[in-house]
Amino acid sequence: MTATAEVVIVGAGIMGCAIAYSLAERGLSDIVVIERDAIARGATADAAGGIRQQFSTETNIHLATASVRVWETFAERFDAEIGLRQQGYLFLLDDEAEADTFRSNVALQRTLGVPSRWVEPDEIATLNPYVRLDDVVGGTYCPEDGWVDTYQATMGYARAARRLGVTFREDTAVTGITVEDGRVTGVGTPGGPISSPLVILCAGPYTRQVAAMAGIDLPISPSRRMSFVTEPFDGLPPTLPMTIEFSTGLYFHPESGG
Ligand SMILES: Cc1cc2nc3c(=O)[nH]c(=O)nc-3n(C[C@H](O)[C@H](O)[C@H](O)COP(=O)(O)OP(=O)(O)OC[C@H]3O[C@@H](n4cnc5c(N)ncnc54)[C@H](O)[C@@H]3O)c2cc1C
Incomplete structure (x- = not known):
């Protein structure tokens, strides 16, 4: 039998974990995060964790200001030291x-x-x-401005997401994305396919490769x-x-x- 999910998220770095939590908080109940390695082991593990509001465009400044408010309240909100x-x-x-x-x-x-x-x-x-x-x-x-421990922040989101029912599958690579009539219908993994109408790519520097599984060329190039x-x-x-x-x-x- 094919497994199903309301949402599949590919990648359990800070992006995948934060999105999983945010969707669960908004009431989605069947979210699966698939991570080929372990939670918070990709670029997130190597980041300096710097957070700043010193940007040059209004949009970026608004985003950064909102994110600083998230970090300021994170410990209390998620009972997680970051x-x-x-x-x-x-x-x-x-x-x-x-x-x-x-x-x-x-x-x-x-x-x-x-x-x-x-x-x-x-x-x-x-x-x-x-x-x-x-x-x-x-x-x-x-x-x-300042910095946070990116590992702790990501684990904080992951634990909060788990408490809301999100499933994390670590050591599991997404090996394919199925597309029918121009719409994504699920992903393939070594343990079998997962059918889902919504697949969110949070594969960090590998996002281009994962998107290519759906026949999409995203202009994302990692830089060392x-x-x-x-x-x-x-x-x-x-x-x-x-x-x-x-x-x-x-x-x-x-x-x-x-
Ligand atoms: C040295 C360094 C310093 C940095 N400093 C800062 C900073 O000060 N401030 C800041 O804001 N940002 C900083 N960054 C950038 C920051 O680290 C990234 O923007 C952020 O961590 C990206 O998170 P992510 O979840 O998108 O990617 P990642 O953390 O890379 O997570 C992607 C995940 O996808 C998984 N994955 C990939 N392919 C598959 C697949 N086929 N199937 C299943 N899983 C898959 C990977 O294993 C990985 O765990 C820095 C980055 C580096 C490298």
Whole structure:
């Protein structure tokens, strides 16, 4: 007999788990999340967990502001500790043209209620005394920005989803998507097909490959990132903000003593 589900979600990273929870909260009762590895082991496991409201478009700022409110209430709402640290995001700028753009961004952010501000090099030296400032013309800072533990956040969503009846199938790869008369009708797995009128792809960097199973070419291309984790050491105070050198994309933040 073919298994059935109201919704199949492919991938149990932060996206799949958050969507599963949100659909269950809205009353969908038969949701199956299929994960070829384990919950929170994809890109989500490697993320720095940075959350910021310093964006350049109104839409992104609204989305980011709403998400910060979610993280601020997450521990209480889901009884899950996610290591939220609102120690700010500090952008360092070494180019006058970029500085002008960031000043305009801050003006827009502030009209939408984001407490970001322009900071001169002497204030940057106070916010983070460990950066070299000789080529820095200024920066922007928002004290409400920060970071969370992405593993704990994802597990928090997954546990909340399970409590609402969502089924998680780990160690199970989606190997095919069935399409009939132009509509998706289910997925294939090594354990057999699951029939469903709604399949949501949350496969992160693999979404293009999974979409191709339904004959759809999504323009999603993964790009490699590099991260370095130190042992705990005493050199940097744990209160530093997430600090980003905008021109190179290099950023760092303190976590777990390192
Ligand atoms: C080094 C690094 C730093 C980052 N820092 C930040 C940051 O500071 N702030 C921020 O917001 N974002 C950051 N990101 C981005 C963030 O990690 C991703 O946007 C987010 O985790 C994506 O979540 P996801 O659920 O879409 O994907 P993933 O977490 O990758 O989950 C996708 C899941 O799909 C599963 N899957 C794939 N194919 C199949 C299949 N055929 N069948 C079943 N399951 C399948 C995978 O196993 C995986 O578990 C960072 C990313 C990296 C790599």
